[in-house]
Amino acid sequence: MTENSKKPRIVVLNTRAANVHSVEKALRKVGADPIVTSDPAELETADAAVLPGVGASDAVMTALKNLDMLEPIKEFAASGKPLLCVCVGLQVLFESSEEGELPGLGLVDGNVQLIPNGMTDELGSAMKVPHMGWNEVQFTDDETERNPMFKGIPQGSHFYFVHSYRCVPDQQAEIAASTNYGVEICAAVARGNVVGTQFHPEKSGDVGLQIYKNFLDLASTTANN
């Protein structure tokens, strides 16, 4: 960002069921000035938006419906502006989830399935569900081919995960990164301006902050075009 550039309006959608505060703090740490709101009208003037998520997918979908956010989020996704969705925020982008009854936003083709239980890892330990902790992430593409949200992050970096369900996109090409937990787990989805991470970048140390920094850079580009 140059000194004369306009500071982007970044909106963090508060569904009251998410760790919005952690996302807000991470954005502040990288120099953004986020607006945390439950008012979908804020999306109309936003340069970029974050949909955080913690908890159950039905709780998030119910909150989005009650707050009249469903259509505004879809419109925002269609606007081409950066939209970052985290954890359950990623899962509700899909058409359906084994976790709940309610349909998802349907912005990404595919569904969300329970991580299989009862496997053991290479140390002979039970692989517990939820998948909780730091796991190694492999990006599908090399640095040069990658979605700009994931620039500057070394292959094999560790990110922090907490989830019991995994996203299964219909289009393999939309899997931007993956990790292994007995089965392959989709760690990130990228469909142009709509990017989601299964891990929590706001809890993944320096590599996580790099994602928020990339997001801020994209938001600045949007704001100044």
Added chain:
Amino acid sequence: MLTRRVIPCLDVDNGRVVKGVSFVDIRDAGDPAELAALYNAEGADELVFLDITASSDARNTMIDVVEKVSSEVFIPLTVGGGIRSVDNMRQMLEAGADKVAVNSAAVTNPQLIEDCAKEFGAQCVVLAMDVKRVEDPIIRNFDEYGSVPSEAIFQIVTHGGRRPTAFEAVKWARFATDLGAGELLVTSMDADGQKTGYDNELLSVISDAITVPVIASGGAGELDHFYDALTVGKADAVLAASLFHFGELRVSEVKSHLAERGIPVREV
């Protein structure tokens, strides 16, 4: 592969970090945010803050600590100590904690675990259990939670180990996870402060009995103790306080040692 976590624990009294041996002889040793940043730089995978402030009107001091640390350090934070209600838990989560540990209040009122899990999700609720080996236990609860290994009699204690309860540790662990505890922080009061190693027998019977992650606590004194807790004790994470706090071992040393012995750890 999912890495095993190394977790420094910081005991906080009136906004300052302290730690003593077996909960007595406490020494003041620093600013929580600075220590958190140091541990983060050394590769800590998570931090636990335990509020040991006696008076409940000092609770807001802890909220400030969590607020400050979570604005500077971007790894998972667990906060415990004196959490008695859903509202207490909400305050900590809103201040920036990712998980909240309940201990004595859950023993008095197990419903608290279920209420918190329903409100915030099981992933936010850590059951901290303080355990003592006893020869002649008075165990009367949770018969429907099955048998316990006869050679291992573990009793839940509260109030820093001073108050015995009628709860047996393995059954309590099963009961609490059924209610919605998403992780267990298991402290051996016999091993705590002794530096002779974790109680791996305790850890492994608990790990075998439940399906949520177990954090080993109490007794670490040397590098192999961490390895043993993760292998013999089947723990998912290892926690230590004074050892790190007084610089006897560094977080980075523990992680290098574990990596050398074939345990997957996160490199920083």
